[in-house]
Amino acid sequence: MSFIILRRALQLNLPHKHAIYNSLRVLQIKNYSVYPPNYVEPIYHPDQLKKLSSDERKELLHKNIKPPLQNQNASVFFDPILRKFVNHVMKGGNKAMARQIIEEAFEKVKRIQIRKFHLEKDVKKQEVILTNPLEIFHKAVENCKPVLDVTPVKKGGVVYKVPVAVPDHKAQFLAFRWLVDSSREHEPRRSHTGEYFSDRLAKELLDACDNLGKTIKKKVELHKLCEANKAYAHYRWTK
Known part of the structure; x- marks a missing residue:
């Protein structure tokens, strides 16, 4: 019909x-x-x-509930945010390879942080050092999330870049994309420096955890663009 x-x-x-x-x-x-x-x-x-x-x-108790997906479970190893990140790293539908790359990156993050922990002589500074790669990953993603974004709005034949608030799901998507793109800047997977994609991803996660690196720079540049176009913010609600 x-x-x-x-x-x-x-x-x-x-x-x-x-x-x-x-x-x-x-x-x-x-x-x-x-x-x-x-x-x-x-x-x-x-x-x-x-x-x-x-x-x-x-x-x-009185509602119909959907069955969980195959990869949704109550295991201590299950992480919904990490599962989404695997899909962003994946290329050509090869999810097993994406998981392997992330596991290698997490292992390298763990080795770097453990070495840093043992080289630090101050006990108080040792307590601040994170050694859990999953905690570092979550902190890096949170630091990479933008608060504002720009959207095109046409007024009188002119297209303005209007700053708008970013919902959480889009902010997470942008953080994932920036992390992956920053780690893929030296494609193919093994560059002339001998670094693998997992090496660059591990470095980018550690930098983002400390509010440093290329991904944080992309977020700051987006916020600067929003600041430069704040005069057009009221166009968001006008027709």
Whole structure:
């Protein structure tokens, strides 16, 4: 039925035919979902369950819940943020290779930090040194997340770069992309210096953990661009 309405709306010269087309496309995409919209996301980790109140738990008892994905589990080795980062590192659908590269990078981060820990003579400074590569990864991602971004807005035939707030999922996406791009600047995988991609990724994670490096520089440049265009911020809410 929706295809018939869509075809007739495009044949007729209606003033809002493009809006009708977009609305029907959204409805068509929603119909392809495996689960109805009343199904809620699964809670598969004990830490997530502890954060729920008693009323929220009682409410979940009467709701339909989606089954967890194959790689979603309550294992201590499961990390949803790291799982997304694996997809950004992956090339050509070779996820096993992406996991291997990240494991190599984490191992090199661990070796560097352990060596740094043992060379430090001051006990108080030793306590500050992070030796867990997963903690370093999470801290690096948080440091790389931008707060603002620019979006193009057309006014009077001129396109302005308008600063807008970045939602958390997009900020995480930009942090992942910058980390990977900064580590891939010397493609192919082994450069003339003899460094592997995992070596550069390990170095970039350590630098980002200390608010240094190329990825942090990209975030700062984006914030400077937003600062330079702050006079157009009100265009975000005008037509």
